[in-house]
Amino acid sequence: MILSKVCFTGLLISASIDGVLANDSTMARVPSGRYESFVPEKKTPGAPLQAPVLFVKTFDMDRTPVTNGQFLSFVLQNPAWQRDKASGLFTEPGYLLHWEEGLKTGPGAPLTSPVVNVSWFAARAYCRSLDKRLLTTAEWEYVAGPEFFGQTKADRENFLQLILEWYARPSPLVLQSVGQPTRHRLGMQDLHGLIWEWTSDFSSNIASTELRDNSSPDAAEFCGAATLGGKDPTNYASYMRFAFRSSLKGGFSLANLGFRCARDVAP
């Protein structure tokens, strides 16, 4: 979270923001499809627990996560989101703490690397400033799912293994640039292996203690709750993202949490 600050005491690099503004050519269209949630629900109080299959409408999304350079240009145009001006309602003290100064990214935050240490509120404001929005959790999980990374069983296993290996590695102090090579069928980049990403409805990932008790799901309900217990236990990475999101608060700034934006497609 805020530990990274002590590690950046190198040369200052003044920021150049030319050519880093997002535009539509940086987005790609995602076809509609279905995302099978692994959080089972009951359709009616007496029904068996079943993983809901959610329909995801077609949408446009950024090919890569938002970078430090792009976020710098945003805060230059929207001073209310600058590090020393941002409200305590929407950010915590670790907000943009890996930047050298309020308007200087510095060596700890290369312009082409994904911006991190941004709150959900800041990420949302960024997307709105470009007439975009954050992805929903269902959209994110759908487009980042194994189906987009190959068709064979071996592809799938390979994909999940790579993610788990990434989750097991500590985050580097300085993140790599966005736009890493990808095997994603739609050419989406950096969905796995670089950072975690905010979703608009992160707060719908609910894992209270009541929900963890698999032994008595009926007793665990509070106003219609879900019980965890994966339909597809091989997609353990998805479960980890769920657990991660369920621990987030909107103001959090984390050294490995960034975002990208999406846009509705006119029907």
Next chain:
Amino acid sequence: MRILVSGAPVMWRLKCILLVMITLWASGDLLAKAPGSLHELGSTWKDQNGLAFAWKDMEGQVVLLSMVYTSCEQTCPLIITELSALQKALPSHLQDRVQVLIFTFDPDRDTQGRLAAYAKARHLNPKWRFLRSSPDDVQELAAVLNFRYKKMESEDYAHSNIFTVLDQKGHMRHQQLELFRGRGQTVEMIQSILESAGR
């Protein structure tokens, strides 16, 4: 949470604490950031009578608030009951000095008409305001309050039960995170804010 007793995790924790302390010291200037006020929220809402509500209207007002949806048959009526109990637990001369606000997180179904009907059927205190806005603004408020909600396939919601106290400047002073439990603290906080203002 299980407590770790073996040596290694303890050492690791100590190192962590040390690092955090160094970092806190190094970034002391940033930690001075003032707590935010809900009055900064730009969202606009309408109450059960069609009257507009903006957060700035709450300037100078002590607020007790919660989030519900009216199609809920399980805990939501209990949330209403809890709000009422909290207000009535205050000394009688202070009861009218706290503004109770209820925000729906299901604005699709909770139309103004429905909120009005619900308020009437439940004989809610007419001074309470039952508010709705766009799903986007609801999402923002929920994030500010750390309120979690999820629409299920059954059309019901899984959701938190949170009661929040705001002072006259819109700062969050207390959150009761459960029904029934912690009522005393919530009432004490409201009372102390009101009494310190009255002095």
